[in-house]
Amino acid sequence: MAKALSNSEGKKTTLTTKRKKSRQERRFFWTGLAFASPWIIGFILFKIYPICSAIYYSFTDFNMFRTPNFVALQNYVNLVQDKNVIKSLENTAYMVIIGLPIMLAFSMLMSVVMNMKAKGMPLVRTILYIPAVVPSMASALLFLWVMNSRYGIVNQFINQVIALIPGFIKDALPFTLKAPSWINDPKWTKMTLIIMGCWGCGGTAVIGLAALRGVPTQFYEAAELDGASRWTRFWRITIPMISPTIQFQFIMGIINTFQYFTQAYMFNMFTTTSQVTGGGPKDSLLFYAINLYREAFDFLHMGYACALGLVLFMIVLVVTFIAMRVSDKMVSYDVE
């Protein structure tokens, strides 16, 4: 709504219908901006700047030490042809498609247990939550021993269960009953990490617990009067009511799982066969972030690693967008 007019001196002035901000309003604005400036500066320096740098470096042969040379799309062409990228995407997809739902379901189960009204529940909640505060590196080291095939507590238990099974049943089976080699068998390594993830999902379980506590009790009372069973109440009331929380955890889980790194890195470091390959037995633990780290810091292909990072960003963006669109249809926002 601005109009240009000429004044007596021939200069153009602008008339606007927009109300001019008062001096006080302007002062408030600048004061607010000053208060927010630590975050804004941090955001620019530690988020925007690295992102812009990564975009730029992904088109170069940057190696951390020398002036980067522009290589156009060469890094992206190499990326498409890289066998390790394909393998790492497969492993990461396994964790997102299989691992994440298992961990979310387990976390939901923990929330339900934590929400039970029983004696000693505060202690149970504490015990269930403790693994969430154990650092990832420490829990990975712990699980290397817990899941050790010879002396680990898990296989000791499995072997005892197998010993209890009568011989004729074992003979009738088309396969030999044997405790898995959790850490060295490429078929089981990722499952070991998923089990470890379940053990440490106290954090998400607490969020689930808060959501469960937020479900109005009158809904359950009404359903009970109508003769709904426990199971029906859970499916028809609890799940829809906490669906926004489940969706949030699902979306955050996708984002985090695509960046899966620490636990797998520790496993790779401490398993004998993997020390040289860096990707676990038969590259079964070569996740996308592990491959990116190796390219950047072991091989010093920083430009290529930036391209990998940007492709990961695009993948996460697309998958998250699809997951949100799909899950939006299943989420109920009728709580209020």
Added chain:
Amino acid sequence: MKKLIALLLAVVMVLGLVACGPSGNNQTDPPKASDKQTDPPKTTDKQTEPPASSGSEVVEVTVWHQFGESTENGAPHMYYTQWAEKFNAEHPNIHVTVVPAKSATDAQTAIAGGSTPDIFMNQWNNAPTWAESGALLDLTPYYDAAPAEWFNDFVPSVLALCNFNGKYYSVPNSITTTVMFYRDDILADCGWDHHPTNTDELLQCIKDTTLANEDGSIARLGLLPNMPWFDTVMMPAVFNTQWIADDGVTVPADKEAVAYMFEWIQSVYKLYEDEFGWDYLTIQDFASTVSGNRATASDPVLTGELAMRWNSENLAGTLAKLAPDVDWSMGLFPNVTGGTEMAMLGGNVWEINARTEHPDEAWIALQSLTSPETAVEFALGENNNGSFYAHKQALAALAGDLGEQIAAAKETPEEGARVKENLEYLCDVFANVPLQNFPTCSYVDEYLAAVGKYSELVFDGTMTPMEAVEAIIADIQPLAEENPYIPFEYHEK
């Protein structure tokens, strides 16, 4: 107003990009490893003389090492601190500051950011990649100008770790090798009164010393056939082959020899499977367990779970301390029949930051830090247990008076005698046995990863040895052609 803020943010962003970019105006691009450096160093050939560039100002030189900070006597940090104090007293124009607990990654990040350190400790296998990337100062002119008594005192093969494409980028520090630990009592019980002398005998010895429990599980393995660096460095030495041919481009030097080497390791796994019913995974599960117990009271050599173990030499000290009465001894890995006796070489090195502002002063400090005299002092080792440094004088001292001093300080005379014997043997290996390392090429990490990846597929039966060799060639040959390797040649001054 919004436009103004957007403009301000954009300016800040652009300024950030310009200011923090890797090629700032005040920062010269480090020389490429392949570039020829024509400028002679300003330093003189006597390390004690002050540098030409220094005036009356005191130049600060920072030295980063990887050991933890500890003020206890005998801790590595204390050795470096004491050296720095002595150096600073002798060099009024240079002040050295020693910083502990700085890993290679710390150094990498710091150099990329254009800051300290001037001198830093690194693993030998990082040197070629870092040199190629321009992170390291080319030390060749300094080596050329260095006194003969400094250069000639290094164990010649160790200098190969510091040489990349005909130029020096590192100076040797401590060295390590890997030897066979034999449980002589177990070998004797199984009818072996001597160590295996070749790979055929070794295979037979593995078979004879391996033992199963009543339930069929592993009671004892003759040898773990897959250890870190085993198939990458040791076995090529054993089988008289090399990962890169003399032309510097063909990888590996002899396809058949490498395939045969893989086949031999595979034959150990086959032996376990055919004779005892233990598949590859069972052996790996066993390996995971015993690896966690290395150099502890539960070390598999001490518990008798392994009759023979290929391990770094530092296990000897632990065995001598924990079980002086256990009958064990060390030896070189048996060679293929007709092969040359060799041992594996590894170690850490010192490097100078390519962006250091005081290269001459840094070199003077580094030359002092790596002098034969300093090495002799450092050879007393962590907690006075003895350490191996790359200098002939240090090895001679350790095999002689210094070794006796270390042995005399042990709790029991038995342990002392054992320690003395170990030190003498290992010093002899370092000083007199040809030491082999993985070629210091710019694609060393990619090559090691490829060998590790495909050899694993051979051992578990997924690939044949020759298929694995072909796969390695497919991955590495393009890199080798792009970055020709110049083998190291030693010339005494």
